[in-house]
Amino acid sequence: MASFADKVRGAQPQHLDVEDLPVPKIKGNMPSIKLPKKAVERGRLYxxxxxxxxxxxxxxxxxxxxxxxxxxxxxxxxxxxxxxxxxxxxxxxxxxxxxxxxxxxxxxxxxxxxxxxxxxxxxxxxxxxxxxxxxxxxxxxxxxxxxxxx
Missing domain, CATH: 3.30.70.330 (RRM (RNA recognition motif) domain)
Structure with a gap:
């Protein structure tokens, strides 16, 4: 499964398959998504x-x-x-x-x-x-x- 960052990095495809993106949910009164562990680790390293x-x-x-x-x-x-x-x-x-x-x-x-x-x-x-x-x-x-x- 490709991450959101992978989808927007580099050359843009003509069609973006939304099904590959994390599904947003509501926690309390705020929208949230669950990020893959690799994406979180990349962010922490950054x-x-x-x-x-x-x-x-x-x-x-x-x-x-x-x-x-x-x-x-x-x-x-x-x-x-x-x-x-x-x-x-x-x-x-x-x-x-x-x-x-x-x-x-x-x-x-x-x-x-x-x-x-x-x-x-x-x-x-x-x-x-x-x-x-x-x-x-x-x-x-x-x-x-x-x-x-x-």
């Missing part, structure tokens, strides 16, 4: 070195983000930034070393913003993502070198 980033894209265009990323990270392998909406984007890398350099580096400043990074997960959804971070500065009055006896 996203193996992905990160999710977030910036205020009202203040910075995606082409600026890509340009700054290229200058800061100088990735050795192929890479791309794929917008997801609501300021989120996937940073898709093809090498583990690039992934480690970006994930373990930083903080990454893009203009006046700090890039927020998280590890990609298969269930990431911009509609329900609630994690927020804020950089804060805390000052403790009278807690200095003199008060510590240093």
């Amino acid at each position: 996203c193996r070195y992905c990160l999710v980033g977030r910036l205020d894209t009202q203040k910075m265009r995606m082409d600026e983000i890509r340009s700054i990323a290229a200058a800061k990270w100088s990735p050795q392998g192929d890479w791309k930034i794929i917008p997801l909406g609501k300021g989120f984007f996937i940073i898709r890398l093809t090498t583990e070393s690039d992934w480690r350099n970006i994930w373990g580096g930083g903080p990454w400043r893009f203009g006046e913003q700090t890039l927020r990074l998280s590890k990609w997960t298969p269930d990431f959804n911009t509609e329900v993502h609630t994690r927020t971070n804020a950089l804060i500065w805390i000052k403790f009055p009278k807690l200095g070198r003199q008060s510590l006896g240093l």
